[in-house]
Amino acid sequence: MALDLDKFRQVGDPLADDFIANYFSNADNKKKLDLALSKLKTNANWVDFLAEIPEAIFFDEELKRIGLVDLKIKNTALEFYSKKSTYILQLLGLLSLPYCYAAADGAMVLYQTERMYKDVAKRLEETGMFVASMMNPKGFDETGDAKVQLFKVRLMHAAGRYYILKGNWDDNLGLPVNQEDLAGTNLSFSLIVIRGLRKIGFTISYQEQMAYINYWSWIGAALGLTPELLPQNGKQALDLEKAISGRHFKPSLAGKQLIKSLLQCFYNLNDRKQIKNVEIAGFMRFLLGDKISDMLDVPKEKFPVSKQLLLKLKATVS
Template sequence: MTRTEASMDALRQVGDELADATVAALFARGEVGRFNSLMRYFSTVGAPLPDGLPDVAREYLEATSAPPAWVDWDEMEKARLFFIDNDVHVSTALSFASMPACYVVPPVAKLLSTTHGLKYPSRRMAETGQFTVYLMRPDAFEAGSRFIPAAQKVRLLHASIRHHLARENRWDTGALGVPICQEDMIGGQMFFSLLVLDSLHRLGIHMSTEGAEAYYYAWRVVGAMLGVDQEAVPTTLGQARRFLDLYMIRHMGPSEEGVVLTRQLIDLYEEVVPGRFFDPLVPALIRHLVGDTCADWLDVPRTAWDTVARTVPRLLGVLETIEDRSPLGAWALDRLGHLATVLELSSLTRGRVMHYAIPEELKADFGVPRAVPRTRRWTPPAPTDLP
């Protein structure tokens, strides 16, 4: 698929027709409050839809209640095992690379700073972490799981943000495109998939080609369930590289909103990290993963720990050697990684389940085997030769 400025511009003018129509109808009929109240009791696959649910909401939930028919379940299982094998590394990449990458795209940073949730970065990080954990459970698409209802609600949340910004005339669609447009949704999919893989590579994590491709595939499935146009989304890592390179060249740069959001993110994780001694490691990891240019745009402070962060790949290399040579060591490190991820998520959620709801207004307060053998080591697709 050939990407051009014109084709990317076209994606900026498109939202999510199904979710947008559902949200517009709920607001027009004054049914948002009733919908949110009832949906708190609908959080698992297979549970009956609540009585009294607005008809338009019931139709939407029934239409989006299953994953795409084209899903390859063997590939999804590979992705799940890849995540289990690398969960703490994936969490690190999501926190210290994917989120700052969002902030280095000024239209996205402006959108995030406009919506209520980013006044509380712990909530957004908790929702992202919880969503990823739901996705990577073995029963993610089976009765009793929480992933599909979470995806359905997130899709409506995005549509509600588009609705509010348009209704309140708080967004320059001509200059910025539709809020949470198709280009930005695909860009976000790249941040949570390809950029995570890039970050793992930068950290020196030994990934197989099969595992990396499966992880990217899983996020293609997520994109489809969140309303991403499957005719426009890259289907291979090579295509993803070309899309992401063009997307970043078109949009990345400094912004006041990006600086504020990054400062909130750093403060958040400095609170999560016990004590004060390791606090400088947070900005050091961000700078290591996003590079000096982007880090300077985001006003990420330079610290004496910047050099320490560059030694992380060697440390992780030692740990991977232990994993490869010792089944007991591999088991212990996998359990330690899982525990670290759970503790991080628990700190962000304060032990609560995060509920996704349609905001009525944009208020300011708003024992597992390794995935695949460590063969055919993955290397990132080469940068695109763009003018």
């Protein structure tokens, strides 16, 4: 049975949205929340945070409802990440983010938040920290911060909806940061990363693929995604990705501006000792493929065959 994705474009995250509306509608309440969040650094701080912000108990109740992720799945996913973390973090910036920008309606939300193109380096750093927290074997211990990171990202999405809806938002695009767009983003961290690893030469077992997708589906549930949009195997992930990309991937001014800012960030960070700026664009095009790259105006540079072979060689010995 096909999913009614149009329906999910009208759905946000009611629990987090109500929480944010409650605190953001009053200046004193918002100030209180901001201060409490600034002190919420690790999971050990959660009890004190709840004492100040008792309504945040909804997140504990959600985690209890979702249940713990299967330990075997989690351990396989964490081991998979540990062995390939350097490549995965690179792919998040060079493949996963551009993949999200190709979804024109979702790109408009990212563009309106401004941080995605005015503070790209900080956004990349935050994304890397979030993934590292999720993949830390001790991330959910008292000394870790995985639970805190999940909560803060969930609130960030709700805050984005709250502010964007107060502006000049086109309702025909659905809710900003809606369930369908969140599902596409979740796939960019799992299926799309696996696709990128294979493209640069890694051999990934079915067990590894299943575990990584399943673990990210659990993370998605903790971030407020409905179970219908959380794939439990490779076929479900592929079918969902095809449906979402088929509906939304097209050229857009927002997507092109986001890519331009992202590439400029990489250029600024590049010391040009091992790779030229044009090769960064070429690598991005190599990963995305020409069809999506052309939608986003990724420069038509070639990624040298010699470096493609070097990547594959590194993959075989990693």
